[in-house]
Amino acid sequence: MHFDLPEELVALSDAVADFANRRLTDDADAYERSGEFPYPLIREMGEAGFFGAPFPESVGGNEAGFMAVSIIAEEISRIAPAYGYAMNMQCATCPYTIYNWGTQEQIERFVPELISGRTIGMFALSEAGGGSDPAGAMRTTARREGDHYVLNGSKMWITFSNAADVGVLFAKTDPKATPAHKGVTAFIVEPKKFEGYSAQPIDMPGLSKSLRSCTIFLDDFKVPVENRLGEEGKGFGIAMNALEFGRLTVSARLTGLAQAALDASIAYANERVVGGGPIARHQLVQQRIADATVHVEAARLMARRIGWTMDQGRTSTRVASRGKYFATQAARLASDVAREVFGGNALTAEYPVQRLQSYIDMLTVGEGSENVQRVLIGEDALGIKDAARHTMRNRFVGVT
Known part of the structure; x- marks a missing residue:
């Protein structure tokens, strides 16, 4: 190897x-x-x-x-x-x-x-009251009327939804289904083609003003039957499968953010002079830089392992969850180190520390928060609930 x-x-x-x-x-x-x-x-x-x-x-x-x-x-x-x-x-x-x-x-x-x-494009699963229970707490409904479905409800934290032409959106076709996930269906939606869709950008300080996350409102929004994705009631499995591929990108994105924070810390430590020399000569600064360096490198290896596992056509649920969780830890550490190294300058717009922190905070929640990942990893490790229980489909390598 x-x-x-x-x-x-x-x-x-x-x-x-x-x-x-x-x-x-x-x-x-x-x-x-x-x-x-x-x-x-x-x-x-x-x-x-x-x-x-x-x-x-x-x-x-x-x-x-x-x-x-x-x-x-x-x-x-x-x-x-x-x-x-x-x-x-x-x-x-x-x-x-x-x-x-x-x-x-x-x-x-x-x-x-x-x-x-x-x-x-956009991917619309989350709702304001959904949290870590996207199926049980889902309130958005889809009612079939002839050759189309009528959707009502709202989604929250949906990136690009104010610009989207196409999206994958989840709604309940059977709100009374037990267990709740059996009532969820996936749809391919076209926001600009049918009335009853609106998106309101969410004010998120420190994040982009041009690439936004929004709250979506659906008011008798129509989706043709031919735009249903998969069978009725099978949407939750589709969503869980999709999140695996999302965790690949989020793990890598967190690694990139962590590396940016580390690079900024290293450059600043070498140029910032205190007491006649650069603070890079201080042992505590060296220790913190060392901690962040090792975590970032480990996060990178784990993120690439997710990609490698997917390329091999293997079930990636465990490595995706572990990789996303650890990338969160590495990015948080790198951000903390940057704030310590920069001191008061970390608070200024002249340096990138606050901006990177905002994106790291956002991504620690995306595709499942730290605690969601802890539950998935812990239950799987203890044999309580198999992390790979959902269907794994990866058509790129012919796995169904």
């Missing part, structure tokens, strides 16, 4: 970093100032092939695989944190869920446009 990346993935990492430095820093600032959604930049990312890594060429992908997804997500998040969102909405959770569970007609209709960045 060796841990060196293949040459093509090293080249990919360099190419992503070059693109992010050229296109997702200064150019993105104009969109931040205006608050406009950066459609051209998302499309450029799609044209560069960033979203097509886990898709076959037949639908516009490049077949680079899930290890490539982890590398792309990490590099983008290290340099331009807000654009890491796109690796979920345009790659992992939205189009890959359609590719994984959709009919051939649905795949051909929606996936190529999403991964090219020509259309914008």
